[in-house]
Amino acid sequence: MFLRRHLFSITIIVLLVLAVTASFYRFYFLQDYQVKNEIECDPYTESCYVWCEDADCIEPYYYAYTTRSAQELKSLCSTEDINDCDEAWYCDPTEIACEVEYCDPESGDCEDLTVLDIHQEDITDSAI
Numbered sequence: 001m002f003l004r005r006h007l008f009s010i011t012i013i014v015l016l017v018l019a020v021t022a023s024f025y026r027f028y029f030l031q032d033y034q035v036k037n038e039i040e041c042d043p044y045t046e047s048c049y050v051w052c053e054d055a056d057c058i059e060p061y062y063y064a065y066t067t068r069s070a071q072e073l074k075s076l077c078s079t080e081d082i083n084d085c086d087e088a089w090y091c092d093p094t095e096i097a098c099e100v101e102y103c104d105p106e107s108g109d110c111e112d113l114t115v116l117d118i119h120q121e122d123i124t125d126s127a128i
Contacts, residue, residue: 031070035082038063039089039100043113047102050111062111065101066091072098 003010026032041048041064048062068091077085091098103110 031074033070034067035070035073035088037066037088039066040064041102043111047105047110049103049109060111064103066098067101068095068098 041062043050043062046064048064050057051061051063053059066089072095073082073085073088076087082088091100
């Protein structure tokens with residue numbers, strides 16, 4: 001009688017325990033997830049995302065993203081903290097599973113600078 005009355009609750013609890021266990025196994029033991037890092041980007045040669053601290057945007061920060069598997073990153077880095085690992089901040093051209101994500105110019109959120117802008121910035125800086 002108890003099982004028949006609480007069948008739905010018992011089923012939900014069992015499924016919840018299975019889902020939590022499977023997720024713990026996948027993320028902790030297998031390390032089957034992607035790690036996305038923000039890396040510096042050269043806006044004169046690449047299509048970069050731009051971030052500013054204030055509305056004036058006096059010192060913009062240009063960045064792109066790298067994405068790779070946690071297992072691969074763990075094997076490259078000998079330290080526990082992957083933020084202290086230099087290999088986490090760039091993709092080797094021979095790596096297949098590592099991707100660099102640049103800003104899509106059609107989104108309108110990118111900084112579109114050219115080599116000519118370098119010379120204009122130098123002229124502006126020297127005039128000040």
